[in-house]
Amino acid sequence: MPDIVLQEEPEKDRPLRDDIRLLGRILGDTVRSQEGEAVFDIVELIRQTSIRFHRDEDQGARRELEGILNSLSPKQTSRVVRAYSFFSHLSNIAEDQHHIRRTRAHALAGSAPRPGTMAHALGEARKAGVTPQQLQEFFATALVSPVLTAHPTEVQRKSILTVQMDLARLLSERERGPMTAEEEQVNLEGMQRAVLTLWQTAILRGSKLAVIDEVANGLSFYDYTFLRQMPRFYAALEDQLRAQDSSWSTTELPSFLRMGSWIGGDRDGNPFVTAPVLRDAMRMQSTRALTFYLEELHTLGAELSLHTRNVSVSEPLRQLADLSPDSSAHRKMEPYRLAISGIYARLATTLRQLDGRESARHAVGAAQPYATAAELRADLDILDRSLTVNGSAALAKGRLRHLRRAVDLFGFHLASVDLRQNSDVHERSVAELLAFANPDIRYSDLSEDERIELLLAELQTNRPLASSYADYSEETSSELAILRAAAESRARFGANAVVNCVISKTDGVSDILEVAVLLKEAGLLRPKDGALDLNISPLFETIGDLRNCAATMDRLLSLPAYRRFLDSRGGVQEVMLGYSDSNKDGGFLTSGWELYKAEIALVGVFAKHKVRLRLFHGRGGSVGRGGGPSYQAILAQPAGAVQGSIRITEQGEVIAGKYSNPEVGRRNLETLAAATLEATLLHPEAAAPCSAEYLATMEQLSGHAFAAYRGLVYETEGFETYFWQSTVIGEIANLNIGSRPASRKKSTSIEDLRAIPWVFSWAQCRLMLPGWYGFGSAVKAWLAANPDDGLARLQAMHRDWGFFRTLLSNMDMVLAKSNIAIASRYAELVVDPVLRETIFSRIRAEWQDSIDALLAITGQSALLDGNPLLARSIRNRFPYLDPLNHVQVELLKRHRSSDSGEQIARGIHLTINGIAAGLRNSG
Secondary structure (H helix, E strand, C coil): CCCCCCCCCCHHHHHHHHHHHHHHHHHHHHHHHHHCHHHHHHHHHHHHHHHHHHCCCCHHHHHHHHHHHHCCCHHHHHHHHHHHHHHHHHHHHHHHHHHHHHHHHHHHCCCCCCCCCHHHHHHHHHHCCCCHHHHHHHHHHCEEEEEECCCCCCCCCHHHHHHHHHHHHHHHHCCCCCCCHHHHHHHHHHHHHHHHHHHHCCCCCCCCCCHHHHHHHHHHHHHHHHHHHHHHHHHHHHHHHHHHCHHHCCCCCCCCECCEECCCCECCCCCCCCHHHHHHHHHHHHHHHHHHHHHHHHHHHHHCCCCCCCCCCCHHHHHHHHCCCCCCHHHCCCHHHHHHHHHHHHHHHHHHHHHCCCCCCCCCCCCCCCCCHHHHHHHHHHHHHHHHHCCCHHHHCCHHHHHHHHHHHHCCCCCEECEEEEHHHHHHHHHHHHHHHCCCCCHHHCCHHHHHHHHHHHCCCCCCCCCCCCCCCHHHHHHHHHHHHHHHHHHHHCHHHCCEEEEECCCCHHHHHHHHHHHHHCCCEECCCCEECCEEEEEECCHHHHHHHHHHHHHHHCCHHHHHHHHCCCCEEEEEEEHHHHHHHHCHHHHHHHHHHHHHHHHHHHHHHCCEEEEEEECCCCHHHCCCCHHHHHHCCCCCCCCCEEEEEECCHHHHHHHCCHHHHHHHHHHHHHHHHHHHHCCCCCCCCCCHHHHHHHHHHHHHHHHHHHHHHCCCCCHHHHHHHHCCHHHHCCCCCCCCCCECCCCCCCCCECHHHHHHHHHHCCCCHHHCCCHHHHHHHHHHHCCCCHHHHHHHHHHHCHHHHHHHHHHHHHHHHCCHHHHHHHHCCCCCHHHHHHHHHHHHHHHHHHHHHHHHHHCCCCCCCCCHHHHHHHHHHHHHHHHHHHHHHHHHHHHCCCCCCHHHHHHHHHHHHHHHHHHCCCC
16 A cells, blocks of 8 residues: 555664565555556545544544545445454564564574574573583473464464465565565566465455364464474574584484374363264364375485495384385385385375275275374484484484474374363263262252262272263264363374363363363273373362362362372372453453462472472463563563473464564574473573562452453443443444354353453454553552552562562553454444443543553653564554454444345454454454
């Protein structure tokens, strides 16, 4: 688009400015050529008027903007929305490429490693006196697992992502050295074609996603990033360790960084996740892994053309070559190629047997399938050892090294799929099983103690509880079926195919034991052997559940019968903490504080029982759902909370932002690993625990914030109406962006609404309320009670306490992305003027109070003073994002009046997509 005005940036950021201008110009030319000069001029007029409105809520600009937008036809509106939406997408690409550019420049300059890299973490460990032995012990037991989830905030279509990746590649080409005039022209024409393809591709899906569609979308990121970049991460890390200390020369790191997934196994509130869906998901995952191995083997065979006249080979390699069904005379004296063709043949048979698929290239002959991924890895190890001991070690360090690691990481299953279900469903299923077995048992009427006693008795017997003669409800039958499908998947694809069973809404020990009983029915828990095949992971979500989680786990770990099963899992108990629902329940400040306290309490309980704790953080993309920079978030955990292992959900549009670009994806994976190492071995708060004074202050702040948040959201008459009328929540429910319903029940109550659309809706109207509301009230109340030294205390907390500093940093980001002027336009959608003014005036006052409090505590003169990168991003993109909000308001007015239709609804959905892309971490 023309005349892009970017504020002057430091010289190092000039390439970003140039890239945004280039992409904007190409987009503008595309709009002009495809839609005509008139549409192009309207797009520019709206941008200029929006900028005027953005400054001090210019009322003249407001009226002018409304006049422009009201005069647009539905077709013109659609063109305008698409133009601004695609500019947001293009800005994201340019920013990602600039991050890569700056990272490479930093490395080329020989500068000190940046925080968030393994080089920095290892350097800090060395400075702190951490020995190689301690590092080896850390890696031996560590687990770092990002878990991909499918949630209704992912608005990116795969078709759009594919073109965006092509654009990123073309931008990257311009960085790799001087181009000839011809090369530059070819590159420019490639970008023009890509932008034209974007313009002519539908942004929105034509039909609602099914779960299997979500599985397919999730698998795309394995092609983009995980399958290739994770092995490269390990190779680079091993090389760093060997360069530092020769004792690592023969050590191969355990695969401690592993992928997880909820897609296809998360049943909580999603009736479309069934046993057949889980089976299909596992087959699709397996196919993706095995197909990748086959392609790599084919290429490896072409590379290893070594002839017996020139090299010697090991006896195991010779035997492997002799077993190959390859009878080609051309390869008779090429033992590595013979061995690889034999491995390929076995793997092709494995693909056929496991997944019912044929390999892309025909195998040279028939061969027995591999029973396990370990057998495949063993054959690849024979290649590696033979090359290494016979003068060809350099050849072993390339593709073969990465393939061996990939097989170890991804096996035949690709990623471990978690099962998740609500505790209420488990309770009803167990009650039904017990009632059929003994009609005198009324499980729902039993006390917690009575339930525990009954469940423990069931866990002492191998006798199955379910009967093939019973006519169970659809719900119970479905629960049993999916657990049996999980057992089948483990037997078929390996034990790592399904490892974790997460219990939503856990509030007592019986919730955990109910799952144990259900697992027994599927053969996944065997009382006679004391064996438990899956980790049972209670998820504590509400404020009340967080406050009680330590007591629940204390009682659970005191049960000898459960401890026996836990010992079979290596004595590690996973606990999941829910950021989204705790935020919706208690607000941003209280949620963060109760999560922090829960971790402290859990660390103490697990130390008492001598059980290793692994925390699973259910973080979302937005700050309102626990999002924010992962590195700082992990380091801000209380001492002892990161015991060498951590699992973190990756949700919504954040997945595409983090992992669609291979270099960005690898950096994000490395950041998780580096932060986990530092938090475990070098925790900055371990030597100096947070003072009791700070803890008491935080408790008081939380109390005030909780009262303010609950007072608005749950105790103000009409707030539910205000929310539904002033946001796009109703329209989000109809958008084809996920398989899961927006609410748990058919109601408009906030209690029943899922946390994801709750946060997403506030982001769309640019209030971001879940990420800050209550903070201003809390600080005002604290300062009123402590007029002499209250501010100094808060400033000291910000300076000295990582938790508090990270909390405020995340809020700083959210407040900077909010816009009270634009939010005021959404407030006008509320029909009742008294209700509108009553609630919006409270929100506006709290918004200003929160900003004032944040600046006073941090010492900043403006929001994002300490985050110039994000400040730059906002300056560059928001003049092109704000118009989407204005258009969305006008479309909502029409949609909710008699002037509605398919084009209006489509326009609203287009604005939702564009705003989400512009905000990046909005859901």
